[in-house]
Amino acid sequence: MVADDKPASTFKYHEEPVYTTSNGCPVESPEAYQRVGQNGPLLLQDFHLIDLLAHFDRERIPERVVHAKGAGAYGEFEVTHDISDISTIDMLLGVGKKTRCIARFSTVGGEKGSPDTARDPRGFSVKYYTEEGNWDWVYNNTPVFFIRDPTKFPLFIHTQKRNPQTNLKDATMFWDYLSTHQEATHQVMTLFSDRGTPYSYRHMNGYSGHTHKWIKPDGTFNYVQIHMKTDQGIKTFNNEEAGKMASENPDHNTQDLFDSIQKGEYPSWTCYVQVLSPEQAEKFRWNIFDLTKVWPHKEVPLRPFGRMTLNRNVENYFAEIEQVAFSPSHMVPGVEPSADPVLQSRLFSYPDTHRHRLGVNYQQIPVNSPIRAFNPYQRDGQMAVNGNYGANPNYPSSYRNMTYRHVKPTNDHEKWAGAAVSYLSEVVPEDFVQAKGLWDVLGRQEGQQDNFVHNVAVHLSAAKEDTRKRTYEMFGNVDKELGARIAKETEKLAPGPTSQAAGSAQSRL
Ligand code: NDP
Numbered sequence: 001m002v003a004d005d006k007p008a009s010t011f012k013y014h015e016e017p018v019y020t021t022s023n024g025c026p027v028e029s030p031e032a033y034q035r036v037g038q039n040g041p042l043l044l045q046d047f048h049l050i051d052l053l054a055h056f057d058r059e060r061i062p063e064r065v066v067h068a069k070g071a072g073a074y075g076e077f078e079v080t081h082d083i084s085d086i087s088t089i090d091m092l093l094g095v096g097k098k099t100r101c102i103a104r105f106s107t108v109g110g111e112k113g114s115p116d117t118a119r120d121p122r123g124f125s126v127k128y129y130t131e132e133g134n135w136d137w138v139y140n141n142t143p144v145f146f147i148r149d150p151t152k153f154p155l156f157i158h159t160q161k162r163n164p165q166t167n168l169k170d171a172t173m174f175w176d177y178l179s180t181h182q183e184a185t186h187q188v189m190t191l192f193s194d195r196g197t198p199y200s201y202r203h204m205n206g207y208s209g210h211t212h213k214w215i216k217p218d219g220t221f222n223y224v225q226i227h228m229k230t231d232q233g234i235k236t237f238n239n240e241e242a243g244k245m246a247s248e249n250p251d252h253n254t255q256d257l258f259d260s261i262q263k264g265e266y267p268s269w270t271c272y273v274q275v276l277s278p279e280q281a282e283k284f285r286w287n288i289f290d291l292t293k294v295w296p297h298k299e300v301p302l303r304p305f306g307r308m309t310l311n312r313n314v315e316n317y318f319a320e321i322e323q324v325a326f327s328p329s330h331m332v333p334g335v336e337p338s339a340d341p342v343l344q345s346r347l348f349s350y351p352d353t354h355r356h357r358l359g360v361n362y363q364q365i366p367v368n369s370p371i372r373a374f375n376p377y378q379r380d381g382q383m384a385v386n387g388n389y390g391a392n393p394n395y396p397s398s399y400r401n402m403t404y405r406h407v408k409p410t411n412d413h414e415k416w417a418g419a420a421v422s423y424l425s426e427v428v429p430e431d432f433v434q435a436k437g438l439w440d441v442l443g444r445q446e447g448q449q450d451n452f453v454h455n456v457a458v459h460l461s462a463a464k465e466d467t468r469k470r471t472y473e474m475f476g477n478v479d480k481e482l483g484a485r486i487a488k489e490t491e492k493l494a495p496g497p498t499s500q501a502a503g504s505a506q507s508r509l
């Protein structure tokens with residue numbers, strides 16, 4: 001019999017539960033069904049069959065609109081260096097302090113079944129279950145991004161997905177967008193270096209990309225950026241290896257992560273913070289709210305503070321990875337968003353999509369539940385499964401004692417005033433400087449500039465001729481010789497000016 005005190009779904013693999021319907025009624029065989037005689041029609045009274053089919057019909061929830069393909073695991077964060085002079089975040093205070101976490105890595109543009117080795121940025125999300133709430137780091141493996149104007153995100157993402165007519169990935173759409181929005185060039189340089197095809201999730205870095213604010217003990221704040229550097233070392237596929245792996249094992253990176261943790265080879269990342277005071281930020285050459293720019297290491301050194309290690313695989317992929325819900329707006333006391341407009345938009349977009357994808361009570365799903373959360377004014381809604389705050393008043397009642405914690409104000413460093421404007425950033429020569437910096441970094445690594453030119457040429461050659469030409473000009477804005485080299489290599493592979501059909505060709509890895 002099913003034990004009274006145990007939900008049936010929690011039985012362990014070695015136990016032998018009684019098979020039942022979903023309402024707990026024992027069933028003789030999961031494969032038998034009720035019909036009239038040996039050959040007659042079915043009976044509507046057969047709850048077991050109807051319930052089985054109806055539940056199956058609803059097994060799929062919406063996949064993530066971006067970052068649909070992913071893998072993840074549990075782990076812990078440990079503070080390795082004292083940073084109490086610059087942080088008041090509880091999780092970061094006290095060398096040796098540990099906090100549980102779950103991480104999810106992903107590709108961006110492809111669907112849930114797409115290959116892990118596609119050329120794409122990789123998502124790098126971590127949810128920390130801190131004593132003061134869940135703190136989510138929703139990062140990428142690239143320190144910059146394609147846009148700095150938030151309205152462009154859905155438009156840009158459409159160009160990385162499928163053509164509305166052909167339902168194919170479309171090289172012309174891809175490069176048409178990028179070559180007409182050249183603030184993306186720095187990120188394109190990263191994406192088409194071999195770091196655009198990481199060997200595994202264990203062998204890549206994670207970057208906040210955005211600037212955040214960390215509150216100091218005196219109530220003032222610094223601007224910060226976070227870097228998570230792989231302790232396994234950077235390891236990448238080249239273009240051809242990535243393409244080959246996409247057909248041999250499209251789940252290569254998913255498997256690599258699961259197998260390494262299963263073997264006890266726990267991947268880890270050393271965490272660093274770059275720090276700028278508001279006064280330094282004002283004088284800084286780069287706009288710290290511009291997501292297409294890094295803070296050069298030489299000017300803003302990396303300060304180590306912790307290590308994140310993944311050490312436990314999940315028991316159930318759907319429950320723990322498909323249902324995990326990260327958001328840049330899941331923050332804790334001591335950290336605040338900066339005015340970066342892309343970050344500000346993300347603060348809205350993630351909980352919004354979670355309500356659509358998982359439902360209004362997504363924070364009650366066990367993998368998303370904070371250690372302690374108490375908000376009895378959020379009540380009811382679909383799947384209120386945690387007791388719904390029982391008899392607690394659903395308004396701030398004078399009959400219910402509650403502690404309200406004073407949150408220190410961030411004082412007055414940041415004061416905004418101005419007329420409401422309709423804003424859209426312009427691309428200026430300064431936008432190509434850091435892209436050129438990366439081209440020079442590649443030049444210091446044997447074969448990496450050649451690989452970059454090749455990686456672009458293979459992809460770009462499938463685009464229409466005028467889009468190809470505009471893209472050569474874009475790379476020429478980074479470096480004249482780079483533009484010329486890409487033009488030469490691409491035209492060798494392109495099908496020729498008469499074949500406009502090339503524009504809708506499936507883009508190549
Ligand atoms: P540095 O010479 O100090 O740093 C260069 C950095 O480039 C390295 O530390 C490494 O970042 C990254 N890098 C190395 N090889 C590759 C590669 N094949 N593909 C992509 N990135 C690579 O110079 P700067 O700080 O002045 O930066 C120069 C350029 O490096 C920037 O324009 C930017 O494009 C890129 N970069 C800079 C980062 C930053 O935060 N300053 C971070 C990452 C890239 P890491 O150590 O993080 O692996």
Ligand code: HEM
Pocket residue numbers: 063064065066067070104105106122123124125138139140145150153207208209210291324325326342345346349350353354357
């Ligand atoms: C996932 C929106 C920019 C990193 C998502 C999802 C949405 C979204 C809707 C799906 C979330 C889900 O279904 O759970 C946006 C918008 C952006 C933006 C509107 C800009 C305006 C960025 C940037 C980064 C980033 C700049 C990195 C610095 C991620 C990651 C995921 C994700 C890592 C996957 C989260 C997971 O593993 O579940 N984004 N995004 N996004 N995004 Fe963004």
